[in-house]
């Protein structure tokens with residue numbers, strides 16, 4: 001084909017292409033046109049075959065012109081696609097009659113679980129005082145859960161914590177205190193840790209759950225005594241329940257602390273006037289604590305002649321119930337969104 005004919009055919013192709021693409025009726029027609037013009041054997045590519053009919057200085061001109069034609073057709077193609085999409089959307093909208101004055105629907109927002117939130121708040125208080133977080137296994141050996149904590153075999157103190165036994169001879173830990181000895185065996189004193197975790201007991205009523213959570217605190221240092229324990233727990237109670245919160249220590253018994261104490265806070269509900277929640281006493285028990293028994297330090301390979309320590313164990317559910325005025329512990333475990341949604345920040 002002589003070169004003038006090639007040029008004019010190319011112009012025809014461009015005119016025809018722009019017109020047909022511009023008037024494509026739907027998506028299917030566009031796809032067919034795409035194949036017709038841009039396919040491997042499409043009409044644009046076909047022009048490259050005329051190369052050999054041209055003189056060497058005309059060939060680059062043909063290449064450039066074919067590219068220009070392709071670019072223009074492609075641009076028209078993108079335009080047509082956009083136009084078809086818009087037309088489809090408008091048709092849809094007409095059909096659906098969207099009422100733009102209706103309020104939008106808010107996506108559902110999650111919330112931190114109240115137990116997780118309480119645990120984090122307690123952790124933050126102790127982390128700010130230089131304590132570190134330690135952890136231990138939930139399936140535990142009798143040795144760490146009882147024996148190393150000074151509960152001799154068949155000692156009636158074991159009945160204080162109804163234990164769930166596992167088939168391999170281990171048990172579900174009944175408290176976080178086993179982390180005390182595990183930590184002593186791993187680290188040299190001074191030690192300052194808190195150990196949050198899940199614990200299990202054969203226990204089930206409105207204030208006791210078979211699965212619950214505790215945070216253990218352990219401080220081992222030279223020259224510690226009960227006043228250090230009292231000071232830290234006072235600070236803890238004030239950070240959690242308010243700066244005027246008073247605490248008191250009552251003598252108690254745990255095999256692994258000597259002396260042992262129960263710690264009460266002045267009733268935050270009635271200001272110590274006496275109410276149903278403090279059973280008219282003005283005080284509410286929040287945790288057990290005491291000075292680490294020398295036998296326990298020895299089990300942890302720590303010399304009780306040199307080092308002394310205090311420890312405490314607090315129930316996270318108990319604290320969360322007090323903080324939020326919740327009277328039934330089962331609410332924490334029922335996954336009822338009406339209850340959990342109230343803890344959104």
Ligand code: FA5
Pocket residue numbers: 161174175176177201203204207208209210211212213214216254257286287288289290311312313314315316317318
């Ligand atoms: C202990 O578990 C001791 N290990 C605490 C301790 C640690 C004392 C270190 C001294 C030194 P106790 O059995 O009292 O103690 O439990 C501690 C707290 O766990 C209780 O005050 C209570 O808040 C919580 N608790 C106990 N049983 C349940 C239960 N079934 N459901 C929910 N919370 C519970």
